[in-house]
Amino acid sequence: MNLYKSKDGICNSIVFLAPALNVKEDKYFSLTEELRNHKTDVNIISINDFEKDKESTIKKTTHEFLESYRRESKVKEVPIYFIGYSFGALLGLYLLQNYSSDIKFDKMVLVAPAIAFRIIPNISKNISAIPLNFSLASLTPKNYRIYDKIPIFLYRIVSQLNKKLREERFKNLNIPTKIFISPKDEFISYKGIQNIIPRYNLANWNIVKIKNEKKKGLKDFYHLIADKNTLGETEWSLFLSEVKEFFRVKC
Numbered sequence: 001m002n003l004y005k006s007k008d009g010i011c012n013s014i015v016f017l018a019p020a021l022n023v024k025e026d027k028y029f030s031l032t033e034e035l036r037n038h039k040t041d042v043n044i045i046s047i048n049d050f051e052k053d054k055e056s057t058i059k060k061t062t063h064e065f066l067e068s069y070r071r072e073s074k075v076k077e078v079p080i081y082f083i084g085y086s087f088g089a090l091l092g093l094y095l096l097q098n099y100s101s102d103i104k105f106d107k108m109v110l111v112a113p114a115i116a117f118r119i120i121p122n123i124s125k126n127i128s129a130i131p132l133n134f135s136l137a138s139l140t141p142k143n144y145r146i147y148d149k150i151p152i153f154l155y156r157i158v159s160q161l162n163k164k165l166r167e168e169r170f171k172n173l174n175i176p177t178k179i180f181i182s183p184k185d186e187f188i189s190y191k192g193i194q195n196i197i198p199r200y201n202l203a204n205w206n207i208v209k210i211k212n213e214k215k216k217g218l219k220d221f222y223h224l225i226a227d228k229n230t231l232g233e234t235e236w237s238l239f240l241s242e243v244k245e246f247f248r249v250k251c
Helices: 025-036 054-075 087-098 152-167 190-199 233-247
Strands: 002-004 013-018 040-044 080-085 107-111 135-137 149-151 177-181 205-209
Touching: 002 025, 013 025, 013 054, 013 087, 025 040, 025 233, 040 054, 054 080, 054 087, 054 152, 080 087, 087 107, 087 152, 107 233, 135 152, 149 152, 177 190, 177 233, 190 205
Parallel strands: 013 040, 013 080, 080 107, 107 177, 177 205
Antiparallel strands: 002 040, 135 149
């Protein structure tokens, strides 16, 4: 967990940011800097420091997050927001659902949350016989990725956390939430997320379509929504404006 304090030392809000799986932390610095310029402290959750198995990984990440949350919320009585990307969004939802007595987010921004899939809905079932120490090649663009291969147990974590969300019917999660996703996302199903909202009575969740301009940057790759290089200048500006307005961050 890394803390980036407001630029002028005045904290009017706190953001906990959970990156996508296997994406470098510095790819979120443009967003972090924007929030810091608007009197916001940003805590980036370390989700890519994997342990040897899924139980240890979840336990470690949960412990680190809860410790940081308790420390920050105890010191400052300000709104606390959550921003989660893909797997990071899924992890944040799991923590909020299962530790509601310890955690409270005033609002959430979820970017392509890993809660409904286009091509890998049952990946853990299809590969359940593969040894846990097996790894799959990463599909994350090379200059964004941390590792070239991802341990298979991390995909099982995705499946396990999704199962828990559904079994408990997304309880404690109907808070003001804005979801950003491209309908063309290669991995996350736009329609699947649309269906989750009425099915689990998530009336405070709203979807915002976002697109890749295809002029420069990561052309033809829609899942990774992290910075100006991914979205293009126009969509990036719109994304920033939406987030700041939603969180009501002001200079």
